[in-house]
Amino acid sequence: MTLFWISTVVLTLAAIALIAVPFLKRKANNDEALRDELNKAFYKDRLSELEVEAAEGLVENQQDLIADLKQSLLDDIPTQQKQQKTKTSIAGVLVPSVLLVVLISYGMYYKFGASDKVLHWQEVSSNLPALSKKLMSGSGEVLSDDELEDLTLALRTRLHYQPKDSTGWLLLGRIALANRDAGTAIDAMARAYKLEPKNEDVQLGYAQALMLSQDEAEQNEARLLLSRLIKNDYVDIRVFSLLAFDAFEQQDYAGAAKYWGIMQQMIGPEDSRYEMLARSIESAKKKMSPSESAVAGKSxxxxxxxxxxxxxxxxxxxxxxxxxxxxxxxxxxxxxxxxxxxxxxxxxxxxxxxxxxxxxxxxxxxxxxxxxxxxxxxxxxxxxxxxxxxxxxxxxxxxxxxxxxxx
Known part of the structure; x- marks a missing residue:
């Protein structure tokens, strides 16, 4: 924040300089200075002429003529009062101009600069570790909509300066998934996957994002990622949840029942989700043929x-x-x-x-x-x-x- 205000002072001083410099240079180029130079040149030329005329005997009272010439030169020099008036007039214009520049600059920033939003942005950026910890703690504490917006803003700021932070991209993608923002989720997860293609958390997140896409090619890529996770024995119930959901959407009801059955075995009957999975399996079985239903979910x-x-x-x-x-x-x-x-x-x-x-x-x-x-x-x-x-x-x-x- 200090750097910002220093920058505004520098820019304001630069604007003041653009106004002040022409006034300050005017002294060297004003009419009085030019007239003084002209009078001096005329005086020297006239002295040379008088010397020539005196040598030729055309002038008898040379000293009197020189005195008159000097008096004429003195009479044509601007008075101190005029010079002071000129200085006063310059100050009278320059000082209000400087004040006007300062007032307009900071007044316009106060009105249109959104300083309150800038301050909020900086507070949110400094609060990123705390918000991230709250989101990833797994304690069941849910972030409010405002906190999610703040976390998204802070993450985007950090990723602007640290674009190779795969964890940051993964976190941004998860927030977008929670908000059903498919475009942001796919883009963020794709960046994380490009940075860490062998990270299983990233693979799962990328597959989740691609499942939201309406593009068949991207959905197929998600299925490929999930199949790799199973082959690599990646133990995460969300893998089977995604496979079950996809199978059900593809009307592969036997496959959906199979994956839900695996999830039941992984969590055990004590888990509150067990009954919900049982209802899902029963729903899938109702849509299957008798032969499919006989073996569905048996793994x-x-x-x-x-x-x-x-x-x-x-x-x-x-x-x-x-x-x-x-x-x-x-x-x-x-x-x-x-x-x-x-x-x-x-x-x-x-x-x-x-x-x-x-x-x-x-x-x-x-x-x-x-x-x-x-x-x-x-x-x-x-x-x-x-x-x-x-x-x-x-x-x-x-x-x-x-x-x-x-x-």
Whole structure:
């Protein structure tokens, strides 16, 4: 703020200089000064003529003529009163002009400069950390509409000076998503994605924004991002929520029921959203054919944890298999994943079935085994770490802790 007022003073002084300089230079170019110079030149010329005339004997009283010439020159010099009057007239114009410039400059700024908005903008910019913390705290505290507007203004200001701040673009995109502002959301998320294309939070945010687009190509790009997140085992219920919503919009009711079922398994029946998801699944089933409805939503979400004593190799792969409740070694369904990080959640369904004519959805009860394969050969188990679950009903959440090692 101090810099701003210093700038206004500099600009005002520059405007004053534009007015004052012509008045100050006028003294060197006024009529009196020009007349003095002319009189001096005339006096010198006349003295030279008198000397020539005296030498030729044409003038007898040369000194008297010189005296008269000097008196004439003195009579033509402006009086002190005239000079003072000129100075006074200059001051009389210059001083009011300077005051007028100052009054007009600051008066116009007070009237049209929106100083109150500038002050508010600066206060909001300084309050950005507090507003961001409140939005990201996850405490359930909701920002008011005014606070969201302030946060948007502060973010846009920061991003103007720091355009490579991916977190800022992500936050701006989330605010736009909350306001259903598709254009701003897509633009902000696209900038964040360009800066950090491997950041899973950014990928999810960008997919959310693209889902709001009316462009089929952008919607397809969103589906591609979401499918990558599932392959990378990105554990976030919003991924499945977006997939379920998109499937329902595309009239893929079996797919929608499947994703909502996965969400139920992830949150468990104690969560208040469980019943809402059950109603969504029931709504999707009503729109399906009998054959689709029979298997809709039947999948297994497995949460995997890793004990502290487990030593993993970067080349290890994760193998998750679903078996009948009797513990048969032949899996009904299985899937292979990159090592990734733990804890994590993977989902298996009929697409992972291993036995022809027997799908995962045909099981009433099951158990899950997970193994970290160190050499990439599923037939060998030496030194591999593994774990298995209790027997659970199909559709119930499953947890497997990898803690044992084959000897």
């Amino acid at each position: 297994v979400a497995v949460t995997l944890t890793l004990s502290d004593q487990v030593n993993t190799s970067p080349d290890s792969v994760l193998i998750v298999s679903i078996h009948s409740a009797d513990g048969s070694p032949m899996p009904i369904a299985a899937a292979r994943y990159p090592l990734g990080s733990f804890p994590r959640t993977v989902v298996l369904d009929d697409g992972n079935s291993m036995m022809q004519g027997r799908n995962l959805s045909s099981l009433d009860t099951l158990m899950v085994r997970a193994r970290l394969d160190s050499d990439g050969n599923v037939a060998t188990r030496d030194a591999d770490w593994y774990g298995e679950s209790e027997v659970v009903e199909l559709g119930a959440p499953v947890t497997v802790n990898i803690e044992k090692q084959y000897q």
